[in-house]
Amino acid sequence: MNAAAVRQMVVTALTGATDAGSSVYSPRDWSTSADMYPALLVQTPFEQKKSQVRNTPAFTTITTVRITGRVQEYDGDTTDDGAMKAELALEALRDQVERAVINSYELTRKIQKYAEVRSTINVDADGEAHMGQLLLEIDIEHYQGPEDFYPVQSVPLEGVDIAIVVPDGTPQPGISLNLQE
Structure with a gap:
């Protein structure tokens, strides 16, 4: 599993599970317009790998998923409550995003833990x-092992010659195998 796979699982978990509905974008430009709000933008800007053992590609990896939520609210006809409505909408969106990601069975079964959440x-x-903006970052810890880095590019094996060294005067045993695909 890599950062792109983590990001896609987060996008899948968020789509349709928040007030943003299907307005979950990743990857895309970060410019947005009023007709898109509320909207969620998902990216994986940071990744850190810590080796588990020597001589083997085995890592405890932390992928930071950044979810940017955007809303737009107008003041009421008689009150200046647009800022309050925007903040309340962002607080609700934050709760929905956290629940959708943390409760995602598909994501949770493939990771080790949610290491940290910041917003x-x-x-x-x-x-x-x-204009209101939520910035939510979730550090997702997962394992990356040899299966994530192989196959290694190599030269195909075309044949094998085996010879055994024996004393002089003894018949020379050996075999030659030509491999074909």
């Missing part, structure tokens, strides 16, 4: 509407 919420009122 931040930011609401900005620079434009006509209140």
Whole structure:
């Protein structure tokens, strides 16, 4: 399993499981527009491998999955509550994202653990509407072993010649095998 496989399992877990519905994008440009909100953007920006043993490709790997959630909310007709609505929408989205990923059977059965979860919420009122952004990072620990790095590129074996060294005067035993595909 690699970072791309982890990212795809997270996308699958999120699609249809949050207020973002099917607006889960990965990989894609990070620019978004109002008709897409709420939206989730998924990427795997960091990966760290720690070797488990010498002379064998066996690693405890931590892949950081970054999920960016975006919402847009307008103030009400009589109240300036757009920022509050954006923050509440982001808090709900954060809970939904955590539940969808952590409860994903497909993901949970293939990893070792969820090592850490970090999140931040930011609401900005620079434009006509209140833009809210959730940044949620989940460190997912999983194993990577020889099966993730092989097959090794090699020269195909075409034949084998076997000869046994015997004393002088003794018939020379041997065999020659030509291998064909």
